[in-house]
Every structure is written in C-alpha cells, then in structure tokens.
Amino acid sequence: MASTGRTPRLLAYRTEDPKVGVGAVIWAEGKSGGCDGTGRLYLVGCGYNAYPVGSEYGQYPQMDTKQQDRQRRKYRYIIHAEQNALTFRSEEIREEENTMLFVTKCPCDECVPLIRGAGIKQIYTTDLDSGKDKGDISYLRFHSLQGVLKFIWQKSSLARRASEHAGPHLANGCVRKHGRQPEQALQSNKRLRMAMFSFRVRTMSAGFLWDLPNSGMVAGPLLG
Numbered sequence: 001m002a003s004t005g006r007t008p009r010l011l012a013y014r015t016e017d018p019k020v021g022v023g024a025v026i027w028a029e030g031k032s033g034g035c036d037g038t039g040r041l042y043l044v045g046c047g048y049n050a051y052p053v054g055s056e057y058g059q060y061p062q063m064d065t066k067q068q069d070r071q072r073r074k075y076r077y078i079i080h081a082e083q084n085a086l087t088f089r090s091e092e093i094r095e096e097e098n099t100m101l102f103v104t105k106c107p108c109d110e111c112v113p114l115i116r117g118a119g120i121k122q123i124y125t126t127d128l129d130s131g132k133d134k135g136d137i138s139y140l141r142f143h144s145l146q147g148v149l150k151f152i153w154q155k156s157s158l159a160r161r162a163s164e165h166a167g168p169h170l171a172n173g174c175v176r177k178h179g180r181q182p183e184q185a186l187q188s189n190k191r192l193r194m195a196m197f198s199f200r201v202r203t204m205s206a207g208f209l210w211d212l213p214n215s216g217m218v219a220g221p222l223l224g
C-alpha cells in the first residue's frame, strides 16, 4: 500500500509543465490477493499533466502569448493528470470493486465530474489549491462532490514550515542549479526531507481515523 501514495508523486516528476508536476494513479481492490506488496490492489491507470499524447516538441505553446490569456489559463493545452489517468487506463473500472484515485493536487472543477462519472469511489489528494478559484481553473467543486469518499493528504506543519525556507526547490520537485548552499539552508532542506517522510493523510472532518497499512499515514473520510 505504501507505493500507492508514492507512485503519483514520482509520476509528477515526468510533467511537461515547467512549474507544477501533478501525478495521478488509479487503483482497484480486486478479489484475490497478490504478492507484489500492494495486497489485493491492482493498477487501473496512471498519468501526469502533459501535452496531448503523440504531440511533438513545441507543437503546442507552453504559455499563451497574450498576457490577458495567460491570466485566464496559463497552460491551455496541457491535459490534467487525472484526465490522462482516465484516458489511458489499462483496466476497466468495475462497479462492484472499490476503485480509488491518488492525485498529488486537488482535482479541478473540470476533472471532478469525470472522476465521478468514471465510477471512482475514493479520492486521495492533497490540499494544494483546494477551494481556490483561479480564473479558468477553479477547485471549488471538490468539496461538494457527493457519493465519493474523499481523503486529504496534508504535509505536516513541519514540512510546511521547512518548505517555506527551502528556496532552491521548484514546485515540480526540480532543484535549481545553485552554488554551495549556506549551512542553514542545508539544515532546512534536511528537515524538509525528513518531514516529507512523515507525510500524513488528515481528515478535514471529525470523522473516524484509520491507518493505511505499511504507509505510516493516517486517513479519514471527508463529509461529502
């Protein structure tokens, strides 16, 4: 189960978006157990935010050229991680099975109905951009989504504090080329790395809490 949370974060590094990498993985709970460390879970699909499949380098502009357009939507041609995971699924989503989506950014208002319509029963995501209205992409519908169990991964307060001081890190996990970092920054990055290990799933409601086996994370359902 530990790999369920790690895989979307690794996928996010493959992004073609220069600023934000988003990874999404869909797992389903099968009837019989496997011996690959994921228990009864099997992979349904995965994706990351990227330009349409088969597109050539430079075929789509990275950003809109007009400033006005940029404010509406920066990366108009990028397909979201969840959309890619749904489009390129290798297994069909079966009504009788528990299917879950793990995604490293809160699903946007366009993705929410697609996820719901695909028959996904649980969404594990982060609080990144949750509840925000950012012009063309807004993240307001997720909280009102009914009939799907929602779980929020939240960086621990230590990780949050450390990341505020971790200057050289870019949002998609890349590290800018820098000279020697001062000792304080190195210590801060070390704290960040350690704190990242203690990523936890935190409920936003007063619902019950339970442990995800082997993951060291705690999850709780969100009220719909």
Ligand SMILES: Nc1ccn([C@H]2C[C@H](O)[C@@H](COP(=O)(O)OP(=O)(O)OP(=O)(O)O)O2)c(=O)n1
Pocket: 017, 019, 020, 021, 022, 048, 049, 074, 075, 078, 079, 080, 081, 082, 103, 105, 106, 107, 108, 111, 129, 134, 137
């Ligand atoms: N659930 C989501 C949310 C976003 N994305 C992708 C689409 C874009 O490639 C990238 C950035 O989306 P936003 O416009 O929301 O965010 P930024 O954080 O880049 O913008 P801002 O600087 O406006 O905060 O993430 C995604 O794949 N899946």
